[in-house]
Amino acid sequence: MSARSPVLALRKVSRYFGAVEALVDVDLTLHPHEVVALVGDNGAGKSTLAKVVAGVLAPDSGQIEIDGEQVTIPSPAAANRLGVASVFQEPALLENLDVTANVFLGQEMARSGVLREDEMVERTRALLRNLTVRIPAVDTPLRHLSAGQRQAVAIARTLVGSPRIVVLDEPTAALSVAQTAEVLTYIEGLRDLGLGVILISHNLNDVRAVADRVEVLRLGRNNGSFPATTSHEQLIAAITGAV
Amino acid sequence: MAGSQSSLREANRARVVEAVKRHGGLTQVELAGATGLSQASISTIVKELVAAELFDVRNTVRSGRRAQLVTLAHQTGLVSGVVVGRRQLRVAVADVSHEVLAEQVMPLADAHRADTSLDRVALLIVELLDRLGTAMDELQGIGVALPAPVDAATGQVSVRGVLRGWDNVPVAQVLTKRLARPVFVDNDANLGALAESTLGAAREARDAIYVRVGHGVGAGIMLGGRVHRGVAGTAGEIGHVQVDPAGRICSCGSRGCLNTVVGEEALLEALRTSHGSLTLRDVVRLANDDDPGCRSLVRDAGATVGRVVANVATAFNPERIVVGGELAETGDVFLEPFREMIQRQSVLQQAEPPVDVVASGLGARAELEGALSLVLQHIDVFETREGVALPPQPQEELL
Numbered sequence: 090m091s092a093r094s095p096v097l098a099l100r101k102v103s104r105y106f107g108a109v110e111a112l113v114d115v116d117l118t119l120h121p122h123e124v125v126a127l128v129g130d131n132g133a134g135k136s137t138l139a140k141v142v143a144g145v146l147a148p149d150s151g152q153i154e155i156d157g158e159q160v161t162i163p164s165p166a167a168a169n170r171l172g173v174a175s176v177f178q179e180p181a182l183l184e185n186l187d188v189t190a191n192v193f194l195g196q197e198m199a200r201s202g203v204l205r206e207d208e209m210v211e212r213t214r215a216l217l218r219n220l221t222v223r224i225p226a227v228d229t230p231l232r233h234l235s236a237g238q239r240q241a242v243a244i245a246r247t248l249v250g251s252p253r254i255v256v257l258d259e260p261t262a263a264l265s266v267a268q269t270a271e272v273l274t275y276i277e278g279l280r281d282l283g284l285g286v287i288l289i290s291h292n293l294n295d296v297r298a299v300a301d302r303v304e305v306l307r308l309g310r311n312n313g314s315f316p317a318t319t320s321h322e323q324l325i326a327a328i329t330g331a332v
Numbered sequence: 333m334a335g336s337q338s339s340l341r342e343a344n345r346a347r348v349v350e351a352v353k354r355h356g357g358l359t360q361v362e363l364a365g366a367t368g369l370s371q372a373s374i375s376t377i378v379k380e381l382v383a384a385e386l387f388d389v390r391n392t393v394r395s396g397r398r399a400q401l402v403t404l405a406h407q408t409g410l411v412s413g414v415v416v417g418r419r420q421l422r423v424a425v426a427d428v429s430h431e432v433l434a435e436q437v438m439p440l441a442d443a444h445r446a447d448t449s450l451d452r453v454a455l456l457i458v459e460l461l462d463r464l465g466t467a468m469d470e471l472q473g474i475g476v477a478l479p480a481p482v483d484a485a486t487g488q489v490s491v492r493g494v495l496r497g498w499d500n501v502p503v504a505q506v507l508t509k510r511l512a513r514p515v516f517v518d519n520d521a522n523l524g525a526l527a528e529s530t531l532g533a534a535r536e537a538r539d540a541i542y543v544r545v546g547h548g549v550g551a552g553i554m555l556g557g558r559v560h561r562g563v564a565g566t567a568g569e570i571g572h573v574q575v576d577p578a579g580r581i582c583s584c585g586s587r588g589c590l591n592t593v594v595g596e597e598a599l600l601e602a603l604r605t606s607h608g609s610l611t612l613r614d615v616v617r618l619a620n621d622d623d624p625g626c627r628s629l630v631r632d633a634g635a636t637v638g639r640v641v642a643n644v645a646t647a648f649n650p651e652r653i654v655v656g657g658e659l660a661e662t663g664d665v666f667l668e669p670f671r672e673m674i675q676r677q678s679v680l681q682q683a684e685p686p687v688d689v690v691a692s693g694l695g696a697r698a699e700l701e702g703a704l705s706l707v708l709q710h711i712d713v714f715e716t717r718e719g720v721a722l723p724p725q726p727q728e729e730l731l
Contacts, residue, residue, distance in 0.1 A: 225366040227365065265455070267459040270421075271436075294448055297441030298419070298444075
C-alpha cells in the first residue's frame with residue numbers, strides 16, 4: 090500500500106570499509122503492510138544495508154527516517170526501541186535453553202524483579218500459533234529443533250517487542266521445501282499484521298512468492314526497483330548488470 | 333464433582349487430538365509439551381484413544397532416542413491431494429475417509445513454472461509422509477488440481493497460453509516418474525464441483541454449477557451427478573467467455589474475456605491509483621473490513637460474473653449454483669450482486685423449482701477435497717472398506 094507514507098526511508102546512505110564501497114548513495118523505502126525484497130550478488134551490499142537498519146553498522150553518510158522523522162540507529166537496542174527487529178543469517182539463539190527462553194532472551198517479562206514464567210510460556214504458545222509454527226513443545230531445548238523450527242523461533246522472537254519493521258536476512262537458506270514453505274507463510278503473516286518487512290534472499294522463487302517489490306543492489310548501488318511480478322530473467326539481468 | 337471431572341477429561345482429550353491433528357505426528361513427550369498436560373495424563377489419554385481406534389502408535393527415533401510416535405489412526409492406504417494455484421500451493425496427505433493427516437501451504441511466485449513447482453510438490457509429499465512416519469509405498473495415489481483446463485487423457489493443460497509456463501508439461505507423467513505412484517490430474521473448478529457435490533453445498537443436487545472466483549474465474553458443471561468435462565476438458569472455462577468486445581486481449585488470445593475484466597490483474601490494476609500495490613488477499617480482507625473502494629470493486633465483479641453465470645445456467649438448468657474461490661470469502665459483498673443477476677434471468681426464476689445460489693460449503697478446501705476424491709475414485713480402497721476382501725490393487729493404468 091504505497092499510497093501511505095513510508096515507515097522507513099533511507100536516503101543516500103553510504104558505508105565504506107576502507108577502499109571497499111559497501112553502500113554508495115543507496116535509497117530504500119518501506120511501507121507498512123509491505124514486503125520489500127533486497128536482492129543482489131554476493132557483496133552487493135544487502136547484508137550491510139540490513140545491518141545499517143538493525144543498528145549494527147553506522148552509515149558514513151546519508152539519512153534514515155522512521156515514520157517521517159530523521160533518526161540515528163547507533164545500536165541494536167536503539168533499533169528495538171524504534172520498532173525495528175532483525176533476524177540475521179545465523180540467528181543468535183542459545184542451544185541449551187528452551188523455546189520460551191530463547192523467544193524472550195534479553196526481553197524477559199518480569200514484575201518487581203520476578204520473572205513471569207507462565208505468562209511468557211503462554212505468550213510464546215500464542216506467538217507460535219499465530220505464525221502457524223509447527224513446534225510441538227515450548228519447553229523443548231533448542232538443540233532438538235530442526236533448522237526450520239529454529240528460524241521460526243528467531244522470527245517469533247522479533248515479534249515480542251511488537252515491532253513495525255522486520256528485517257530478515259536469508260531466512261530460507263539451508264531449509265527443506267516444507268520448512269521454506271513455513272517461513273514464506275510466516276512472512277505473509279507478518280505482512281498481514283501490518284508490518285513492513287525487508288526480505289534479503291538469493292532465491293528469486295521465494296522472493297517473488299511473497300514480496301510486493303524487489304529492490305536490486307549491485308556493487309553497493311541501487312540498480313532498479315521492480316514489482317514482484319517482474320520476470321526472473323529481468324531480475325537476473327538487473328542483478329548481474331546486463332541492463 | 334464427578335460431572336466437571338469428566339468434562340475436564342473430555343477437554344484434555346480434545347486438546348490432545350487437536351495437537352496431533354495440527355502436527356501430523358508427535359511423540360508422547362512432545363504431546364506433553366504441546367498441550368501442557370503431564371506425561372502421565374498424556375500416556376493415559378493416548379492409551380484410551382488407541383483403544384478407541386482413534387490414534388495409532390508406532391516406533392520412531394527422536395533426537396537419537398527411541399520414542400513412540402502418535403498419529404491419527406488411518407485406514408489402510410493414504411492418498412495425497414495437491415492444489416496448484418496461481419500464487420499458492422497446497423499439498424495434503426489424507427486417509428481414505430478424507431481425514432487430512434498432514435498438510436502444508438506454500439506461497440508461489442506470479443507465473444511460477446511447472447518444473448520448479450512440480451519439484452516442490454514431489455518434495456513436499458515426501459516430507460509430509462515423513463512427518464507422519466510412513467513410507468511412499470503406503471501412498472495409493474496423488475490427485476492434482478490445476479488452475480487451467482486439463483485433458484483427462486493426457487493429464488496436461490489442454491489450452492496453450494492460459495497457464496504460463498505449463499504448456500506441454502505432462503504433469504501426471506512428471507510426478508509419476510518422481511514418486512512412482514499413480515497420478516490423476518484435473519481442473520481446479522471441476523474438482524471443486526466434485527467436492528461440493530459429494531461433501532459440500534451441492535450434495536442433494538444432481539445438476540449443479542460450481543463457480544470458482546479467484547485469480548481467474550472457472551466453473552465446474554455437474555450433470556446427473558457427474559462432472560461434465562467436454563471433449564478436451566475445457567467445459568466450464570467461463571473465464572474465457574467474452575464480456576467486452578472492445579476489451580483487452582486475454583492470455584488465451586481472444587479479446588475481452590471475463591478474466592480480463594474480473595481476473596486478479598484487472599482488479600488490482602483498478603485499485604492501483606487509490607490503494608497502491610495490493611494482493612488479491614488484501615482486497616478480500618479490505619472488502620471485509622468495509623473499505624469502500626474494495627467493496628465497490630468486488631460488488632461489480634459479482635455482478636459481472638453473475639451475468640455470465642446466468643447465461644450458462646440458462647443453458648444447463650441446474651438446481652443449485654455454488655460459489656467458491658477467494659472472492660467468495662467476502663460473503664454477501666460478492667454474492668448479493670451475483671445472485672441478483674441470476675434472479676434477473678426470468679427463465680431461471682420462474683421455473684419450479686427456481687435455481688438457488690449458495691456460498692461454497694467447503695470454502696478454501698473445496699479443491700483439495702476434490703483432488704482427494706479424484707484419487708479415491710480411481711483406486712480400490714472403497715471395496716475393501718465395504719467389507720469385500722480385496723487387497724488394494726496396484727494401479728497399472730495411468731492417466
